[in-house]
Amino acid sequence: MPDLADRSTWTKVAFGDVVDQIKNRVPNVNDCGLIEYIRGEHFEPGNLRLIGRSRLGDGKHGSAFCMRFQPGDVLYVSRNPQLRKAAVTDFEGICANTTYVCRANEQYFLQALLPFIMQTESFVEYTIRNKRGSTNFYLNWSDIAGYEFTLPPLEEQRRIAEVLQAAENLKERMLTAQKALNQMTSSW
Numbered sequence: 035m036p037d038l039a040d041r042s043t044w045t046k047v048a049f050g051d052v053v054d055q056i057k058n059r060v061p062n063v064n065d066c067g068l069i070e071y072i073r074g075e076h077f078e079p080g081n082l083r084l085i086g087r088s089r090l091g092d093g094k095h096g097s098a099f100c101m102r103f104q105p106g107d108v109l110y111v112s113r114n115p116q117l118r119k120a121a122v123t124d125f126e127g128i129c130a131n132t133t134y135v136c137r138a139n140e141q142y143f144l145q146a147l148l149p150f151i152m153q154t155e156s157f158v159e160y161t162i163r164n165k166r167g168s169t170n171f172y173l174n175w176s177d178i179a180g181y182e183f184t185l186p187p188l189e190e191q192r193r194i195a196e197v198l199q200a201a202e203n204l205k206e207r208m209l210t211a212q213k214a215l216n217q218m219t220s221s222w
Contacts, residue, residue, distance in 0.1 A: 050179025
């Protein structure tokens with residue numbers, strides 16, 4: 035097993051060189067065959083999983099909701115980057131054009147690592163330093179694309195992703211157990 039402390043085989047990359055912004059615009063949301071969409075409230079800061087979804091046609095989405103995403107894509111809310119709103123999707127749906135649909139170029143960078151990179155302190159600090167606006171802060175894709183980080187070879191990425199995903203799954207199970215415990219003790 036390689037020593038992860040030895041980074042001599044790691045390569046410095048720019049985010050935009052290994053991650054694509056998917057711009058799959060749906061021309062008619064009412065006739066696209068999809069039934070669900072994501073709003074900003076469906077993200078929980080720092081959580082890698084979405085905490086909800088809405089049904090198209092509920093009257094709460096406007097014309098900006100036109101970008102199609104696929105299961106496994108990472109959605110990134112480009113407004114107020116300090117909120118850390120980046121999450122992996124597990125269904126196909128629609129999001130606003132201000133939510134970036136991100137997909138790793140798996141020739142260089144595993145999709146499984148992408149959400150973890152987007153939640154790192156260095157990524158968040160970079161986005162905060164590069165945000166635009168004075169009242170309603172936002173990021174253009176070009177503001178994110180320049181973020182640089184070191185990337186291990188694919189085999190090491192696989193091992194790192196397995197460990198991080200196991201930790202994330204454990205965290206989710208612990209939160210579920212905590213909720214169950216709280217419900218049980220409140221019923222006494």
